[in-house]
Amino acid sequence: MARRRRGRPVHGWVNLDKPAGIGSTRAVSIVRRAFDAQKAGHAGTLDPLASGVLPVALGEATKTVSFVMDGRKSYRFTVRWGEARDTDDSEGAVVATSGRRPTEAEIERALPAFVGEIAQAPPAFSAVRVDGERAYRLARAGTPVAPAARPVVIDRLALVETVDAERAVFEMDCRKGAYVRSLARDLAVALGTVGHVSALRRTRNGPFRDCDAIPLEKLPEPRHMGAQDGGAPGVSAVGDVSAIECAALLQPVAKALDDIPALDVTESEAARIRNGQPVPVLRTGNRRRIDGLPDNAALCALLNGEAIALMRLSGRSAQPVRVFNL
Known part of the structure; x- marks a missing residue:
């Protein structure tokens, strides 16, 4: 049982x-x-x-x-200059120091190099896998860890304020896979010093x-x-x-799907979807929404305005991939 x-x-x-x-x-x-x-x-x-x-x-x-x-993510964070830490944040051990402190003008000049698609190595203390193991587990065990750099996208990076000679506050919009701690580390190096994240707040995660x-x-x-x-x-x-x-206090299941094209379905089509069967997508009410979408594009099936399934476009039909049991 x-x-x-x-x-x-x-x-x-x-x-x-x-x-x-x-x-x-x-x-x-x-x-x-x-x-x-x-x-x-x-x-x-x-x-x-x-x-x-x-x-x-x-x-x-x-x-x-x-x-x-x-989805896109946004952060507000503080970088403390002059100390590199093994975790790239204030919780780690100090591994290097520098007496150099960048000026506000120097910081502003350095930022454009970190916007767009850039190569970024994740922190040693992160969940990425290195030789099949989580990097943070290797790092905690004392094994030297150097995760490989990979492409990430930074949509916006702005200096908010220089609190004092030791600290500067930034805002960043980025895509999946980007690390604030890595950006702070690399920015400090580009400015001829070392640094780490001393405060971090996520202000956006997708539609939230x-x-x-x-x-x-x-x-x-x-x-x-x-x-x-x-x-x-x-x-x-x-x-x-x-x-x-x-x-x-709850937001609807479909909140996560705000940026996905909607596919209005009838009662009979909803029944087919719940049975795992595809439905046609070229009815008049849906044609405008799917024009130009590539095959395998994600759709959100709606019955009377309520999300009932995640769909994938396949030619002139849509196949259910996740049906909501609500």
Whole structure:
């Protein structure tokens, strides 16, 4: 007999404002318990040092995580000049020092070289694989690690302010795979010094932004809410937040698909999709939306405005690849 999964079938996104000082895995665990959700995952790790947007997927939203991870990301971070650390952030050990401090004008002149597609080596303490092993595991074991440089895309890099001679604050927009810690390290070297990230905040991850992110303190440990509390048995409440208000903290599964063309389907087509069958895409209402899309392009099937599946375009039809059981 299959073991019953703990928790409730909760579906949607929590745009969490992760505080510095805890890891992404722990933050996801707190959110999952707060919503008493059966299943949870996140759309892109934030280091313990970092704060900001950590989109947490619950239930069927986990099927859309890759679309958020592939989206653009924005960061605000502080570089401290004069100290290189083995982790490229303030949590590591000092491995080199320099007395040189770049001027504001020098920093501004150096930035254009780091915009566009650039070659960037991930930090030694990162999750990339080196010879089949996670780099951070090798580094923690004392094995010298030098991850190979790879192409990444930086869409924007701007100097916000020079706090003092020791620190400068930047903003960066980038694509998947770029590391703020690597950029800070390489920028310092280009300026004739060394440096590391001393503060880091993610302000955007795909369609999720920090302006409407939920602080962790809004999601305390849940209390079980039975009929005696004015709710239905088996419904959880978050601290002093009612079950209805708790649901209001969730964003829809389709939030992750904001940038994907929509495919409106009929009731009969929806039934076919739920059975794993393709549907035609050239009906009048959809033709304009798919014109010019290449084969294998992603589509979001909508029934009466609600997302029911992720689809892939194939000629004149669309094939379901992820059906949402909502």
